[in-house]
Amino acid sequence: MQFPALSHHGGTRSVTGSCHQLHLSPATSLLIDCGLEQGGEAAPGAEFAPIGFDIAGIEALILTHVHMDHVGRIPALLAAGFRGPIICSVPSAKLLPLVLEDAYKLGVSSDPVQVERYLALLQRLVVPLAYEQWHCVVEQGGLACNIRLQRAGHLLGSAYVECDVRIDGAQSASRIVFSGDLGAPGNPLLRPVQSPERADILVLESTYGDRLHSGRSDRQQRLEAVIDRALADNGTILIPAFSLGRTQELLYEIEDILHRKALLNDGRQLPGDDPLQAIDWSRLPVILDSPLAQRITKAYRELHEFWNDEARQRLGEGRGPLAFDQLVCVDTHVKHQAVVNHLKSTGRPAIVIAGNGMCSGGRIVNYLKAMLGDPRHEVVFVGYQAKGTPGAVIQASEGAEGFVQIVLDGELFEIRSKVMSVSGYSGHADQAGLVEFVQAMPSPPRQVVLVHGEPRAKRALQRALEQVLVQSNASTSVFIAL
Template sequence: MTFPVITHHGGTRGVTGSCHQLHLDSATSLLIDCGLEQGADARPDSSALGFDISGIQALVITHVHLDHVGRIPALLAAGFRGPIICSEPSAKLLPLILEDAFKLGISSEPTQVARFLQVLASLVKPIAFADWHSVVEQEHLQCRIRLQRAGHLLGSAYVECDVGTCAQVRSTRVVFSGDIGAPHSPFLRPVQPPERADVLVLESTYGDRLHPDRSERRQRLEVAIDRALADLGTILIPAFSLGRTQELLYEIEEVLHHKGLLDTSPAPASDDQVNWAQLPVILDSPLAQRVTQVYRELHQYWNDEARQILSEGRKPLGFAQLVCVDSHAKHQQVVNYLKSTGRPAIVIAGNGMCSGGRIVSYLKTMLGDARHEVVFVGYQVRNSPGAVIQASQGRAGESQVILDGEMHVIRAKVVTLQGYSAHADQAGLVAFASGSGRAPESVVLVHGEPAAKDALRKALQRRYLRDGWRCEITVPE
């Protein structure tokens, strides 16, 4: 067998469960991500590890979404005690994400949670972006890795692995894309394609489509807010705690700042007019609040535009109108207050699919009132409550949805805002896979549905053929 060789322990049947083992020789390997299978991808015991850990020298994490890190508790339970290497922002975020997942999926018993977090903290080894780091130094085998920004969420990276032996004149460069982000994302610096890749393991989530122009999405959000608040209703935005929530807060602050600059009238708002200076933005998710605090602390990793906003004295993740709801009792108070007063507000609450979490309380209270509006900014899994609500767009009063076992008529307005995908589209993926000026020797397509992988494979073939490049493109089963 010719090394290096890659074994896939997830991420090949769909868009979740990313976990790839890079075998450097017959006894030595690295693990790139250790993700949980979710939704339709999930096997009956999807949280189980499912593979032998002997010989794994280190786990390298691309980013901290659960479909890339959710099996880490199982990895530690199997006895892994090697380093968990990730970017410095990911090292701050990982305990928050895994603590929440551990409590929900394994145990909320404080002693067990504390023990898990203690072991995790002892293993996490943050490294700086763009610096090479040696992970294997043996007499006849060397491997070093480098993390580069992937633009998917704060701290996300793609992984470059340089593998060599004494017998080789030239090392082999294996690149794992993780999840590549789309352009024009708040906070995030743009993705730079790898300078070299002999083997590229490439995600294909949106390999079969092109995204709408993202550069004007803040303006589209402003229009949606204006339209909803014209009826003095509440805007409900279902969103996941990590990444999407922080982007929304950033852009809502931009909208509020823009409105403040435009509002030159000294007179207070009337009863039938929204007072933008008084409009509460309610963040109702304890995990999202903890993640947002970490995002604030990591401002040195923000892009130039976001840091310029900070230098002007603005607080895109901590503006005055932001109201954070922590306890369940306070959550119920806010729901009842909005119901009884009818006061306009913007509410961001989890979860993003409306299948659970605090957003459900708001939906049960407000879906039946046409003054309110549900704004979707993310993909809705088929047959989820969120998908049912989204499908009612433009048919107010004609559809129903089951929430907590009860049927609710959907009279609220429903809108879907495009441009909020955190994944690169087909054009972005092709640019990433060809940005070095030559094709890899091999591209392995993972993390996508079959149609997306097939479309991306054909797009890559066209691109490489155009420039006369040869490349083997494979889709593992």
């Protein structure tokens, strides 16, 4: 084997399970991400399975971000005996224990002593690393490896990883770049992605390598139109959303909508003949019913120094983009059930954000059971719904003739509520964004290795990259990881 070299322990068959090993020598390596396979590609019991590869010689685990498909196998890695540093960005270091504590309680044990022991071990191993600073992870005789984290724009703390590997006798260092998940442009909270200076090998995600996103520029206006309609119907808007990333984006944009409505409605009258002029926007509750999402949102607020300029400017103006007056946080199950019953029995409009994002579990299910049968209410999807999930069934009823039925917790329910999908909230770059990430590099990479995508998406991105690289006279080879 010629070093440095790559092997993959996930993220090659689908869009989950990212886990890549960078071999620096026969006995020394780094692990980039340690994610859990999810969805249809996951084997039964994947969350409890042993790590599945030899961890001897792994000097460090480097995390691109803290979504479960990139960190979900860390408990298995620790169980296998790994005690090396877990290196990640400063925001990721704060978010990682929240995400893994919740997963540990759900999948391993909720015993307080075990949870505390697990979190204490995790905290001892985590090494926060500032963006844009080189950090030495390996220095053994004639072998050295330095890494640097750069913003990836996917969610707070996300990074792509630059690895400079110098092997004794080589004239220069080899640079291997792992993209992690790259964000789409226009994220309301995050700073934009900047492409690497160079890469000998670029390991690139391909989640949306076969498509282009639409609707990002006007997604907030379409969300506002949904709120207008729900207010007119005295109904509740149910938004199934994942706790990390999507929820915080939604809160940020809802706060902006309500802020502008309050300015328009100064004096309790909207201009013109607007039928909503009698509505007091200041009394519209925005209900965040997810304990994990609340803890993560609190961490996002504390990490405001990592927000983009516009978001930090709003803080400077005295606004609370993630902590506004109309935001109601529901923590206990007793309060949750009381809110469900109240909204079902009254005609007061509200916005509810609850997990999980695909309606396959979590508190959103109780809201759906209570409200799907009432046309006053509306279910709004802002994220992908995997085939076979309750969310996909509900989403498919949008525009359907007659009433669609769905089974929730073993009971049959008719979908009489309105259903709406608001596009433009994807956290991943599309094909154009991925190609631009490569094209914008001052020096084109020698190799691009495509991971983290369905086979069709990877093949489409491979063709698109080959086309633009040939046009620019680059001698880059584009491979699909196996």
